[in-house]
Amino acid sequence: MKKATIHDIAERLNVTASTVSRALNGNPRISETTRKAVLKAAKELDYEPNQVASALRSGKTQLIGMLVPSINRAFFSSIIKGVEEVANSLNYRVIVSQSSEVLSNEENAVKAFLNARVDGIIASIGKNTQHFDHYEQVLDRGLPLVLFDRTTPFLQTSQVVIDDYQGAYLATTHLIEQGCRSIVHLTTERKIDIYKERYRGYLNALTDNNIEPDTSMVFSGNLQVEDGRVHCEALLKQERKFDAIFSASDYAAIGAMQVLKENGFKIPDDVALVGFLNEPFTSFTDPPLTTVNQFPIEMGQTAANLFFNLLNTEKKKIRPKKTVIQPELVVRASSLKK
Amino acid sequence: MKKATIHDIAERLNVTASTVSRALNGNPRISETTRKAVLKAAKELDYEPNQVASALRSGKTQLIGMLVPSINRAFFSSIIKGVEEVANSLNYRVIVSQSSEVLSNEENAVKAFLNARVDGIIASIGKNTQHFDHYEQVLDRGLPLVLFDRTTPFLQTSQVVIDDYQGAYLATTHLIEQGCRSIVHLTTERKIDIYKERYRGYLNALTDNNIEPDTSMVFSGNLQVEDGRVHCEALLKQERKFDAIFSASDYAAIGAMQVLKENGFKIPDDVALVGFLNEPFTSFTDPPLTTVNQFPIEMGQTAANLFFNLLNTEKKKIRPKKTVIQPELVVRASSLKK
DNA sequence: ATTAATTATGCAATCGATTGCACAAACAAA
DNA sequence: TTTGTTTGTGCAATCGATTGCATAATTAAT
Numbered sequence: 001m002k003k004a005t006i007h008d009i010a011e012r013l014n015v016t017a018s019t020v021s022r023a024l025n026g027n028p029r030i031s032e033t034t035r036k037a038v039l040k041a042a043k044e045l046d047y048e049p050n051q052v053a054s055a056l057r058s059g060k061t062q063l064i065g066m067l068v069p070s071i072n073r074a075f076f077s078s079i080i081k082g083v084e085e086v087a088n089s090l091n092y093r094v095i096v097s098q099s100s101e102v103l104s105n106e107e108n109a110v111k112a113f114l115n116a117r118v119d120g121i122i123a124s125i126g127k128n129t130q131h132f133d134h135y136e137q138v139l140d141r142g143l144p145l146v147l148f149d150r151t152t153p154f155l156q157t158s159q160v161v162i163d164d165y166q167g168a169y170l171a172t173t174h175l176i177e178q179g180c181r182s183i184v185h186l187t188t189e190r191k192i193d194i195y196k197e198r199y200r201g202y203l204n205a206l207t208d209n210n211i212e213p214d215t216s217m218v219f220s221g222n223l224q225v226e227d228g229r230v231h232c233e234a235l236l237k238q239e240r241k242f243d244a245i246f247s248a249s250d251y252a253a254i255g256a257m258q259v260l261k262e263n264g265f266k267i268p269d270d271v272a273l274v275g276f277l278n279e280p281f282t283s284f285t286d287p288p289l290t291t292v293n294q295f296p297i298e299m300g301q302t303a304a305n306l307f308f309n310l311l312n313t314e315k316k317k318i319r320p321k322k323t324v325i326q327p328e329l330v331v332r333a334s335s336l337k338k
Numbered sequence: 339m340k341k342a343t344i345h346d347i348a349e350r351l352n353v354t355a356s357t358v359s360r361a362l363n364g365n366p367r368i369s370e371t372t373r374k375a376v377l378k379a380a381k382e383l384d385y386e387p388n389q390v391a392s393a394l395r396s397g398k399t400q401l402i403g404m405l406v407p408s409i410n411r412a413f414f415s416s417i418i419k420g421v422e423e424v425a426n427s428l429n430y431r432v433i434v435s436q437s438s439e440v441l442s443n444e445e446n447a448v449k450a451f452l453n454a455r456v457d458g459i460i461a462s463i464g465k466n467t468q469h470f471d472h473y474e475q476v477l478d479r480g481l482p483l484v485l486f487d488r489t490t491p492f493l494q495t496s497q498v499v500i501d502d503y504q505g506a507y508l509a510t511t512h513l514i515e516q517g518c519r520s521i522v523h524l525t526t527e528r529k530i531d532i533y534k535e536r537y538r539g540y541l542n543a544l545t546d547n548n549i550e551p552d553t554s555m556v557f558s559g560n561l562q563v564e565d566g567r568v569h570c571e572a573l574l575k576q577e578r579k580f581d582a583i584f585s586a587s588d589y590a591a592i593g594a595m596q597v598l599k600e601n602g603f604k605i606p607d608d609v610a611l612v613g614f615l616n617e618p619f620t621s622f623t624d625p626p627l628t629t630v631n632q633f634p635i636e637m638g639q640t641a642a643n644l645f646f647n648l649l650n651t652e653k654k655k656i657r658p659k660k661t662v663i664q665p666e667l668v669v670r671a672s673s674l675k676k
Numbered sequence: 677a678t679t680a681a682t683t684a685t686g687c688a689a690t691c692g693a694t695t696g697c698a699c700a701a702a703c704a705a706a
Numbered sequence: 707t708t709t710g711t712t713t714g715t716g717c718a719a720t721c722g723a724t725t726g727c728a729t730a731a732t733t734a735a736t
Contacts, residue, residue, distance in 0.1 A: 007722075024723095054723055056721090059691080095432065115386055369713080394722070
């Protein structure tokens, strides 16, 4: 049994498909009588619009392409959640793809989105992406493009980021307030801005509190659990004096926590710890890890709102907008002395 | 500057759009000469097929609707990841929606998928869903439907689940092998099969080892962290003797772990702990939590494979297939004595 | 009663790709 | 030379909804 179309409705009422289409879309040139009849017939025939046909004619698919490095990372899946919520409420659907941080995947995903004729794209660029031609194409076609978290100044388009500088500044200041003076920083060499900003926040918090930054206290790696372990073991081996670690990632912070505990250090009394990301596991460590909340769901909602802003703005009047979300320091036992 | 269509290619080569279409689709009735010319022109004009037009005519959108209770839960986002990987490699895209365990959301999402004319649906049903009309509609339309994790015997369609019974059996047996005899079980009243199966696995492991099950050792709640805490506190208050807890969820296990540690119990020596899910945080607790891995990414891949199986099978020959994934006990320090 | 203005609907093209059927050209067989 | 195949393309309809323009029907104005 096939789905009813507007033609079936038209036939039953002895009108044309045009009339039915207009009636269903609330066109004011249709009489109230006809409109009611159409709506009634539509219900009786269990009519549901075919969005594919509609999309072909109107050029609007009601689809948003969403590209993330990895779907199953807490941060990204929460952003997807936020985007989905807003999109859904406005009758848009979200197509997700992942780049796995590989440029060619990223390019292919964007191309696939364009072929699927999405109405626009929301994306976070890969860690190592330096070419942006594929995104330029999106803009050239006049499609809305919103970047989140990992952005680039090379693309003139709306973006949402958190204030990484502020997050790091808050974290470091908090450690100082807890009496720490020798604060280690775990970071990465990655070219994306977010880590530079966190590093800058760390440095400024130190100098603002009259603590001389010491570059030998800054360790660069991949920010994974193992990196945290390695750096921390190196610190201990060198018998360096330090009373706190601010890690640009929760994972490295956990690695450090493990090593510290294994070596009999008390957290936070001997060494206070602060991470970054507010990964779900941070509240389950022992002690629970102080970290920086990036509000990923809200970030997703914001990205979606920016998206619809672009979508509803005349092309000529579009002015890219950058939204900066203020992060929140989540203070837990790993840094709270006394 | 508008996208080129097959008509533009046709015009340039003085052939018709039919020929171009056939050439691009590898129809053997097109001469090699023409095919090459078409391919060349397509490249020069930067032609990309319009999938919307193709979808309208062919009835295939290359879209899969994927419905999960919540996008940002590790288990579900990993399943999405697995589905996306397979789908992507076969040139399909995945639309995601979340039900938030609310029936009306579930119904709306399915309806939205149908309106978007997806080629089929992969879904996990809501915790409280007892009506399946919306899924029946999918089947009535002859669309592939694959259910995963949370399924129902009321729908005749392919599904992927893990062997919850076996997971629980392994977990409980492991505790017994570690010398435990009084094993508490944390579960839920929910109507979905998975918890019943885990309970059954727990019981059978006990009786198979000549341990008399004691229903007063079984606690039912929501399986969240707080529930684990509450149940554990109750146990301690009643001064019940127990030497292990097998929780049907990692969250409740963590709650219990917290309470035990707060009360000076040694884990695993005084009480051994095993959870279920293999949530990412379980490796970061202290001690790390023994748990049951459900292989969610593999489950997603399997679901996708079942989906394409259905898609490529003649309607008449379709025989729903149930795939059962064998879980793995991930033994960590929370249960490993000595 | 005639004209003008308004209102409701129909006609037909369009979006871009696909496909059954027809047909011309080229070639082979008789 | 005639008939029969094979091969490569074209024609035109189709998928279902949308929309500019035309027109019929109704009402208002003169």
